[in-house]
Amino acid sequence: MTEEQKRILERQLWAIADTLRGKMNADEFRDYILGFIFYKYLSEKMHIYANEILAEDGIDYLDINEESEDGKAYLEAVQHESVEQLGFFLKPSELFSQIAKRGNTPLEDGGSTFILGDLAKILDNIERSTMGTESEDDFDKLFEDLDLASTKLGRTEKQKNELIAKVLAHLDEIDFELADSESDVLGDAYEYLIGKFASGAGKKAGEFYTPQEVSTVLARLVTTGKKRLKTVYDPTCGSGSLLLRVAREVEEVGAFYGQELNRTTYNLARMNMILHDVHYRRFDLKQEDTLEHPQHSELRFEALVANPPFSAKWSARELFKGDDRFSQYGVLAPKTKADFAFVQHMIHHLDENGQMAVVLPHGVLFRGAAEGHIRKYLIEELNMLDAVIGLPPNLFYGTGIPTCILVVKKCRENPGDIIFIDASGSDNFEKTKNQNTLRPKDIDRIIDTYRQRKTEDKYSYVAELDEIKENEFNLNIPRYVDTFEPEPLVDLEAVAKDLELLESSMKATDQAIANFCKELGVVSPVGTSE
Structure with missing residues (x-):
């Protein structure tokens, strides 16, 4: 996809969003736009797959008469194959293009054909087609946030219908090029919109989206030295973009795993996986509180990435002291700061050849009490901490606090030291209107420094474990990377x-x-x- 094509697509998509803007806030019209894009994707996928099955008979799926005996026989055969292979089924009359066309067919009274009832039924039928099959969990209540009865769409049914028909018509004009296996237009569109909605969602954006450049850093860190991954896991997976970013850094990922607390965000993540052509058998996402109710307890993963909510509260119940994730440390992370609880959770799920990268607030590097004890145990007893990377301020939506990345590995190639990288200097990022961003050259510098494990004046330092011990396991980056600039002589x-x-x-x-x-x-x- 060229840059020009990308810009055209972005303009088209944002124009569609403008149709709903003003009627509802960004969180709400996000659910409609992304939900309809997903419906369009499923329809086009269904049409292409059905035509492959029907190719020998020279029949186009849209030409099947759903009421005839022959038509019903064809549909039954296609449905069996489609549910097995794609995980869902849609009749020809239920495809996006057909409902968009009906919704924009003018009537004699000047209005348009009423489609809201049919549309609601079709979305429900998609879910129903998966019941009792392997894909049922992946499609269950996937469209529940797409409320076609909402008064925010209009005061009358006619107004709601006209608005939805207009949105579908705009979307129907965009060619997502699904027949081209090398193209990822739809994936790019979805990622673009998620990012756009995040930029306008303030604090709430942190619930579902990690800025793309930070995702790239995390993904490249955990794929260092690897071309293929058996598994990748994100315990706070949000919209799933971080998991998918890891896949872009390697030739193949066997399976994706994740857990997300927020129901709407969990739906976004499942849609995102399917839209990026990840087969339903290759991802396992769960909706539940990761710390309180972990859903993949017995599994270990080769790559782990996460951007947990910064300094979130958790129960820190006494019974967790007997939980395998936390028991060996002897203490629990504070109730008011769950940062290290997420680190402990991830380490528990780390495979022997695994590597993890997690974004955290700077406080984890130097706070004392229980967190200081956990930090010391991680370094002195487990010796798994491989790198500490300081990021520029104001990278994340809704917060300007300084953050860092901890890189943890079970089998470290350099068990006698830890590399510290200070990428927070003004030369290492670009200042933009609303927030700072990492440029490609900034990302490359972080990754190259980590992989080459080199000390560079005012940027990085490889610290021996004895030095860290002398500092009482305080990991505050300025203790190791001296960025002091002397004042010029007067x-x-x-x-x-x-x-x-x-x-x-x-x-x-x-x-x-x-x-x-x-x-x-x-x-x-x-x-x-x-």
């Missing part, structure tokens, strides 16, 4: 001369003012040299 003689010239100039100015006042016959506000 030439006192030159300063004195400048002051002398300035004083002379001021006396001349005062004299001129006094002379003007004398000519005007008024009292001078300044003294004179007379």
Whole structure:
């Protein structure tokens, strides 16, 4: 996809969003736009797959008569194959293009054909087609946030219908190029919109989206030295974009795993996986509180990435001291700061050849008490901490706090040291209107420094474990990477001369003012040299 094509697509998509803007907030119209894009994707996927099955008979899926005996036989055969292979089924009349066309067919009274009832039924039928099959969990209540009865779409049914028909018509004009296996237009569209909605959602954006450049850093860290991954896991997977970003850094990922607390965000993640052509058998996403109710307890993963909610609260119940995730440390993360609880959870799920990268607030590097104890155990007893990377401020939506990345590995190639990277300097990011961003060269510098494990003045430092021990396991980056810039020397003689010239100039100015006042016959506000 060229940059020009991308810009055209972005304009088309944002124009569609403008149709709903003003009627509801970004969170709400996001659910409609992304939901309809997903419906369009499923329809086009269904049409392409059905035509492959029907190719020998020379039949286009849309030409099947659903009421005839032959038509019903064809549909039954296609449904069996489709549910097995795609995970869902849609009749020809239920495809996006057909419902969009009906919704924009004018009537004699000047209105358009009413489609809301049919559309609601079709979305329900998609879910129903998966019941009792392997894909049931992946499609269950997937469209529940797409409320076609909402009064925000219009006061009357006619107004709601016209608005939805207009949105479908706009979307129907966009070619997502699904027949081209090399193209990922739809995936790019979805990612673009998620990012756009995140930028306008303030604090709530952190619930579902990690900025793309930060995702890239995390993905490249955990894929260092690897071309294929058996598994990748995100315990706070949001919209699933971070999991998919990992897949872009390797040739193949066997399976994707994730857990997400927010129901709407969980739906976004499942849609995102399917839209990126991840087969339903290759992902396992669960909706539940990761710390309180982990859903993949017995599994271990090769790559783990996460951007957990910063300093979130959790129960820290006494019974967790017997939980395998936390028991070996002897203490639990504080109730008011679950940051290290997420780290412990991820380490528990780390496979022997695994690597993890997690974004956290800077406080985890130096806070004491229980967190200090966990930090010490991670370094001294487990010896799994491989790198500490300081990120620029104001990278994330809704918060400007400084953050860092911890890289953890079970089998470290350099067990005697930890590399510290300070990428927070003003030369290492670009300042934009609303938030800072990492440029490709900034990302490359972080990754190259980590992989080459080199000390670079004012940027990185490879610290021996003994040095870290001497610092009482305090990981605050300035202790290891000296970014101090000395003030330039002051030439006192030159300063004195400048002051002398300035004083002379001021006396001349005062004299001129006094002379003007004398000519005007008024009292001078300044003294004179007379």
